Amino acid sequence: MKEDVDVSHIMMPLDVPKSSFYRTKLDSIRTEILNGASFEDNAMKFSIDGSVKFNKGRMGFISVNKYPYAFEEAAYDTPVGGISEVIESPFGLHIVKVHGRRPSSGKVLAQHILKFTQGLTPEKAVAKKAEIDSIYKVVKAGADFSEVAGRESDDPGSKRNGGMLPWFGTGEMVKEFEDVAFALENGAISEPFATAYGYHIIHKIDSKAVPAVEEARQDILNIIAGDERSTLPERTKLAALKAEHKTHIIESSMEEIKKMLAENNGYDSTFIRQYTNNPLVVGKAGQLELTLAEVIKAMPTIARVTPESGYNVLRERAESLLDARTLEYEASTLDSKYADFRNLINEYRDGMLLFEISNRNVWEKASKDKEGLEAYFQKNKYKYSWDGPKYKGYVIFTTNDSIKNEIENFLNVNKPSNDSLSIVLRKEFGRNVKVERVIAGKGENEIIDNIAFNGKTPELKGKWKCYIPYNGRKISWAEEAADVRGPVTSDYQAVLEKEWVKSLHEKYPVKINKKVLNKIKKQ
DSSP states (O other), X not given: OOEEEEEEEEEEOOOGGGHHHHHHHHHHHHHHHHTTOOHHHHHHHHOOOTTHHHHTTEEEEEOTTSSOHHHHHHHHHSOTTOBOOOEEXXXXXXXXXXXXXXXXXXXXXXXXXXXXXXTOOHHHHHHHHHHHXXXXXXXXXXXXXXXXXXXHOOOHHHXXXXXXXXXXXXXXXXXXXXXXXHHSOTTOBOOOEEOSSEEEEEEEEEEEOOOOHHHHHHHHHHHHHTSGGGGHHHHHHHHHHHHHTTOEEOHHHHHHHHHHHHHHTSBSHHHHHHHTTOOOEEEEETTEEEEHHHHHHTOOOOOOBOHHHHHHHHHHHHHHHHHHHHHHHHHHHHHHHOHHHHHHHHHHHXXXXXXXXXXXXXXXXXXXXXXXXXXXXXXHGGGGOOSSOEEEEEEEEESSHHHHHHHHHHHHHHXXXXXXXXHHHHHHHGGGEEEEEEEEETTTOHHHHHHHSOOOOOOOOSXXXXXXXXXXXXXXXXXXXXXXXXXXXXHHHHHHHHHHHHHHHHHSOOOOOHHHHHHHHHO
């Protein structure tokens, strides 16, 4: 961030089917320039950058964090006078020439007025020059720059904000604009000047130098997180794993694929149909193989292409799939490579197995073994005495008084059993009824207090407005396991666990080394 770099570049398309061709072509152009050919002439002839017709590839000074990282890295790592290797950015393939370096000029905050001349006839351009000169006299005489810019500027983006531009640094504006903006004193207004877009007047508001590293740290981290540097550790690890597992393309198979493509005269739907199940192994990652069929299945949808382009795309896709296959193979070897990981996996597995077998033999068994649970209760019912009587029965809830009356009449005539009560009422009255089995002592439930213990009538809230007791009575002690389900189930689980552990001891005898135990006690 403390340095700006003066660069030129030549850019070629990032066209997947032809990327190898363009990369080779750009590399040969680089070689010719290193041997004395003109960088500018080659830029004018080959570069697809739209600005090349104005600048012959010369970008001027650039600053960091405004270009793709690969481009920035090439610009900052290449020595003055040198030309970078071919690099790839999201916009294309590039070679970068470095002309010079200088300390960073920092950033500028400014507003401007533009009179657009690009594409106009000479006569109309002269008229625009007269307009900008006239505007300059107005703002120099003290008129409000923001007001004049909002009324007169041809730049639609900044015009709405009184000509205000965001903070900008080196390389973010065309060179003529940048030179004037950085040369002005804070608060000064420039004379009219020309760029490729038209005539400008700049009002420089403020400027700032490169911030201290602590001040810029979070911005830097945010920028790194948003570009390819965020994946650098992953890519570095992947490269190491590929070397470790000897991941490679099988070149003899690729030569065979070249012949297939040549015989088919290209990559198209006919080639896909013919080889879509072909088992030819094209690459390996550790013990895992990659077949031609898998590569074809993962190919992008492309129109018919030449044998050369089809081969390039197939190879690139195979290399990408081998990256994934490398990670897949590495994952399969983790437990053998890392003892801590192996132990952790074993701990999870054993823990889940122990939970499952414990559930089968103790917890789930206790809840599902109704006969065993009831037998245990009858044998130990003395343990489950109460301090006072409890009401045992059913409470039927209804949505209103009229439904309540209908249900009471229905029950007087039909008298359903306890087991069928809920089903019968739901079938007859639908969602207007709810049945709950209850067992509660005095003070435990306000509805039961009202029904059985002379309590006041509770105020019901929500959907259920009325209730009806059914087949209820007071009991002084638990009659069945269901009356004390929670405590009896817990006790029965403890019995089952004790019996299970006893059977395990019988099956797997445990012997304690008392000599070692006594030694530990002494320590």
